[in-house]
Amino acid sequence: MGDSEFNTNKIMENPARFDLDKGISSWRRQLQEAMALNHEEIEELETHLRDSVSRWEKAGLAPEEAFWIARRRMGGADELADEFRKVNPERVWLSRGLWVIGGFVVIQAVLALSSFASMAAVIGANALIRRGFDVGLITWAGRKFFEDPSRANSFTIGTVSTLAYLAVIAVLGFLIWRGSREKGFFNRFARWMQGHPVLGTVTALLVSACCQLSSWAAFPLLFRMVGPTDYGTIAYFRTFTIIGVSLGWPLLLGWLLMRLSRHAQIRN
Amino acid sequence: MPSVLSKELVAASTVPLVLSVLSAGESYGYALIQRVSELSEGKILWTEGMLYPVLHWMEGEGLVESEWKESDAGRRRKYYRICKAGRKALQAEKQQWVTVNSTLTKLWKTQPGLT
Numbered sequence: 001m002g003d004s005e006f007n008t009n010k011i012m013e014n015p016a017r018f019d020l021d022k023g024i025s026s027w028r029r030q031l032q033e034a035m036a037l038n039h040e041e042i043e044e045l046e047t048h049l050r051d052s053v054s055r056w057e058k059a060g061l062a063p064e065e066a067f068w069i070a071r072r073r074m075g076g077a078d079e080l081a082d083e084f085r086k087v088n089p090e091r092v093w094l095s096r097g098l099w100v101i102g103g104f105v106v107i108q109a110v111l112a113l114s115s116f117a118s119m120a121a122v123i124g125a126n127a128l129i130r131r132g133f134d135v136g137l138i139t140w141a142g143r144k145f146f147e148d149p150s151r152a153n154s155f156t157i158g159t160v161s162t163l164a165y166l167a168v169i170a171v172l173g174f175l176i177w178r179g180s181r182e183k184g185f186f187n188r189f190a191r192w193m194q195g196h197p198v199l200g201t202v203t204a205l206l207v208s209a210c211c212q213l214s215s216w217a218a219f220p221l222l223f224r225m226v227g228p229t230d231y232g233t234i235a236y237f238r239t240f241t242i243i244g245v246s247l248g249w250p251l252l253l254g255w256l257l258m259r260l261s262r263h264a265q266i267r268n
Numbered sequence: 269m270p271s272v273l274s275k276e277l278v279a280a281s282t283v284p285l286v287l288s289v290l291s292a293g294e295s296y297g298y299a300l301i302q303r304v305s306e307l308s309e310g311k312i313l314w315t316e317g318m319l320y321p322v323l324h325w326m327e328g329e330g331l332v333e334s335e336w337k338e339s340d341a342g343r344r345r346k347y348y349r350i351c352k353a354g355r356k357a358l359q360a361e362k363q364q365w366v367t368v369n370s371t372l373t374k375l376w377k378t379q380p381g382l383t
Contacts, residue, residue, distance in 0.1 A: 041324070043346075045316060047296075047346070074316045080317045082317075083317035084317075
C-alpha cells in the first residue's frame with residue numbers, strides 16, 4: 001500500500017521545490033489504481049484539481065499548500081471511486097473480469113514457459129551427460145546406486161534437468177515478482193486492458209492458445225532429441241527429484257522465515 | 269446559522285440546478301460548483317465526487333452534451349451544454365419545484381408560527 005499512498009515526506013522535505021505536476025501525477029496514479037474511472041474522467045478531474053489549486057494560490061497560499069487543500073477538498077481516491085462506481089456499477093465487474101483474464105494469461109504463459117524450460121533442460125542434460133559430462137556428486141550417486149550405466153545416466157540426467165528446470169522457474173518467478181513490485185507491471189497491464197477491453201480479451205485468448213499449442217508442439221521435438229524410451233526412464237527419475245525438492249523447499253522456506261523473523265525482532 | 273442542504277434535497281435538486289445554470293450558457297464542472305455555491309451563499313456545497321458522475325449520467329440520458337475545449341490559459345476543459353431534451357426536462361422540473369414552493373409558501377403564510 002506504500003506506493004499508492006501519496007508521499008508526504010518528500011513534499012515536506014523540500015517545500016521550496018514543490019513540483020505540482022509530480023503531485024498531480026501521483027494523485028492520478030491513485031485514481032487509476034482504484035479502477036473506477038476511465039481516462040477521460042480522470043482528465044476532467046485533473047483540470048478541476050488544477051483550477052482549484054490556482055484558486056487557492058490566488059488566495060495567497062503557497063503552491064504545495066494550495067495543492068494539499070485542493071486535493072483534500074476533492075476527497076480521496078477511494079471516495080471518488082466509490083461515487084463513480086455508484087453510477088457505473090458494471091465497471092467493478094469489468095475490472096474484476098479483466099483481472100481474471102490477466103491472471104489466466106499469466107498462468108498459461110508461466111505453464112508454457114516452464115514446460116519449455118523443462119524440455120530444454122532434459123534435452124540439454126541428455127546431450128551433455130551422454131557425452132560423459134561429469135556433474136560431480138550427482139554422477140557419483142548415479143554410478144553408486146545403479147550398476148547399469150544407462151540407468152545411472154538416466155538418473156543423472158533426470159536430476160540435473162529437474163534442478164535446471166527449477167532454477168529457470170525460480171528466475172522467472174523472481175522476474176515476475178520484481179516486475180510487479182518495481183515497475184508496476186500488473187497495474188500497467190490492467191490499465192491497458194481497461195482501455196482496450198475487447199482487443200485485450202482477444203489478444204489474451206490468442207496468447208494463451210499459442211502458449212498451449214506451442215508446449216504441445218514441442219513434445220515431438222523432445223522425443224526426437226531424447227528418444228521416448230530414454231525420456232520415460234528420465235521422467236521416472238525426475239519424479240523422485242521433484243518429490244524431494246517439493247518436500248525440501250517448504251523446509252528451506254520455513255527456515256528462512258524463522259531466521260527473518262528473528263532478525264526482524266532484533267531490529268525492533 | 270448556515271443551514272446546509274440535506275442529502276436528499278441535494279440529490280433531488282442537482283439535475284434541475286445544473287440544467288438551470290447551463291440554460292444560461294455552457295459551463296464546466298468547476299465553474300458549476302462555484303456558481304451554485306455563490307448563488308446559494310455557500311449553502312449548496314457540491315462535491316466533485318457527486319457532481320461529475322451526475323453530469324456523466326445526464327450526458328448519457330441526452331440532457332446535456334459535452335465537448336473538450338482549450339481555455340485561454342491553455343487548460344483543456346470539458347464543457348457541458350444543455351440539449352433539447354434537457355430544456356424539456358428543465359421545464360418539467362420547474363413546474364414541479366414551483367408547485368412544491370408555492371404550496372409550502374401558502375401553508376407557511378397561514379401558519380406563521382412555523383417560520
